[in-house]
Amino acid sequence: MRKILWLFLILISVIFVGQNVKAADWSASTITILANITDTELKVDTNDKIHICYYAIGDEDLVYVNNLTGSWTSEIVDGFGGPDVGRYSSLALDSNNKAHISYYDTDNTSLKYATNVSGSWQTEQVDATGVVGRYTSIAVGSDSEAHISYYYSTGQDLKYAKGHYGSWSTEVVDDTSTDMGKYTAIELDSNNYPQISYYDDTNNHLRFVTNSSGSWVRETLDDVDMGDYTSTHMDLGVDSGDNVHICYFDNVSYDLKYITGRPSFWGTVQILDSSGTVGSNNSLAIDSNDKVRITYSGNGLKYATNVSGSWATYTIGASSSGYYTSIDVDSNNRSQVCNYDIATGLVYTYTPGPSLAALIINSGATYTNSSSLTLGLSSSSDTLEMATTENSSSFGSAWTTYGTSQSFTLSASEGTKTVYAKFRDTWYAETAAVSASIVYDATAPEVLASVKKGTYKNIKKVALSATDALSGVDKIYYTTNGKKPKTTSDVYSKKIVVSKDMTLKFMAIDNAGNQSSVVSKKYVIKKAKFVTKKANDKTVKIKGKNHNYFANDFDFVFKKYSKSLKKYNYYWQVQRFKKYPITYVNAENMLLKKNWLITTDLNQLSDSFKIKVIFYYTKKEFKVLKKKMTGLKESDLHLKLYDVELREWSDLDARQNNKENTFTIYLNSPFDFSERYYAIGR
DSSP states (O other): OHHHHHHHHHHHOOOOOBOOOSSTTOEEEEEOOSSOEEEEEEEEOTTSOEEEEEEETTTTEEEEEEOTTSSOEEEEEEOTTSOOEEEEEEEEEOTTOOEEEEEEETTTTEEEEEEOTTSSOEEEEEEOSSSEEEEEEEEEOTTSOEEEEEEETTTTEEEEEEEETTEEEEEEEEOSSSSEEEEEEEEEOTTSOEEEEEEETTTTEEEEEEOTTSSOEEEEEEOSOOOOOTTOOOEEEEOTTOOEEEEEEETTTTEEEEEEEETTEEOOOEEEEOSSSOOEEEEEEEOTTSOEEEEEESSSEEEEEOTTSSOEEEEOSOTTOOEEEEEEEOTTOOEEEEEEETTTEEEEEEOOOOSOEEEEEGGGOSEESOSEEEEEEEEOTTEEEEEEESOTTOOTTOEEEOOSEEEEEOOSSOEEEEEEEEEEETTOOBOOOEEEEEEEOOSOOEEEESSOSEEESSOEEEOEEEEOSSSOEEEEEEESBSOOOOTTSEEOOSOEEEOSOEEEEEEEEETTOOBOOOEEEEEEEOBOOOOOOOOGGGEEEETTEEEEOOTTOOOBOOOOOTTTSTTTTOOOOOOOOOSOOOEEEEEEEEOTTEEEEEEEEGGGOOSSOOBOOOOOBOHHHHHHHHHHOBSOOTTHHHHTSOOEEEOOOOHHHHHHHTOSSEEEEEEEEOOOEEEEEEEEOO
């Protein structure tokens, strides 16, 4: 009945209570547990959720607490309605954020293990040889295998177990002295080899053992008499370089001590805090920068760290706190701490980090043609440092004093570039990474003209185009006077008409500001050379004026249109023009590409006939023609410029022309003269 009542109180009493801490930038929440607790351990999972285990003294149960749902919940893992279990509890998380707990079964004097890997809690005995299982510590490898160090009381030896639920192997690791193995702490190196610190209770020395070489190697790390060690414990961590870090309490000098190194290569023992009786109930965590953070007891909850490069200590909890402390670090290097406060219960304390983080690149620009950027950064007033990088998983070496502006150099490759920034406060608690992106384009666009340079007979229309793979083309600038184009020159928007000799120069600018090289195209429109002959039969007088015409005129040929001329079944052959009567017709207002209408009576035509169109010019008109007619040969005047075709006739045509047997010839001309004469013959 006692256990049922305590369970009820635990489940309904998980609440948040604000608590002032002496370090103003720490935040604290109290998880009220209406019972005495001990042997707490806290771990942070990959989602920055908190997991805590502890032993409930009054209930004699192993309890597990987490905030996976966003609020604190707790559950009894083992002991409810059964034996006294849960002392010396130790917690580890695997890569799937599942919990693994080692602990001592007091009633059965055995080592036990619990896990929720299957989705619900499973518990089992790992070692029941004699009195065994006190001072446990657990770590889980990348292969999800659990490693447990613990004390074998019967043999006074250090023991080690490895395995998983349902399958375990155990062995004695150190039995070289009368009493070895209390206050163990275990972590794994990058190859999943155990690194274990423990206490030599015979000589009062700090010991270490590992099998990373393939066999167990034991060392004494501190041979100074540390006195009776029955009231506290030590902790151990392994950094990314497989360096081992150990903190421990000297119960003679009442100091917090620390040593780091590698097997067989250890540094000097350091005293981190000697201000009174300090250092018991210690816990150690290593952040992503391989910096060490330690919580411990000393007239309240205390905190020591070397995050700034040298060791500093702080008091972060009230004098009633600091018992059974445990620390871990989340993905943003924010310290997450739990400890027992005799006045309030289980307290969860953390460093929240700066409350604001923002980043912009080049004042918010979308593109850049330079690898040199200017970053705009902003964070809250408690920010100490900032770090910027293109590698979102590595900020370690990029930290510098916080400022609102920073020069930044991009990596060499072009494309969309993302810069990440973090900020941290005086506790080296970091914000989550913020990011901004910009397109880095250092390659100038390519620009082309649709018409090659050269000499042409006709007017040309030149289309300009440009391509740019990264930022896109902004504008194309051009000149037609041979001068180098600038950004103040004409902006290309439609085809450029080349009707006379021209040197076209053009360049493009992309959205990143890269300017292409200037391309030059020289176009020559060849002027026509007209020859007139003043033979008697090549000069006519029209309206009192002499008109010269070309001696080498060409005939127009009409071919049969099946639909238009089916009724008459005519087929006309090419014949040289000889002497035929000619008729002069005045055609006015011939504009560019306008049709000339010529109507003649079919009754006047024989089965075989030809029509010849001759243009006559006065000398004055001929001078004008030479200026306006460019790029044409004399022979082009009749063969290419004047397309002659038969138009289908109909009753409508007959009514319009008042002649039943008529047809219409369309002559297309590009010339623009106000008056022109032509003649037709048969």
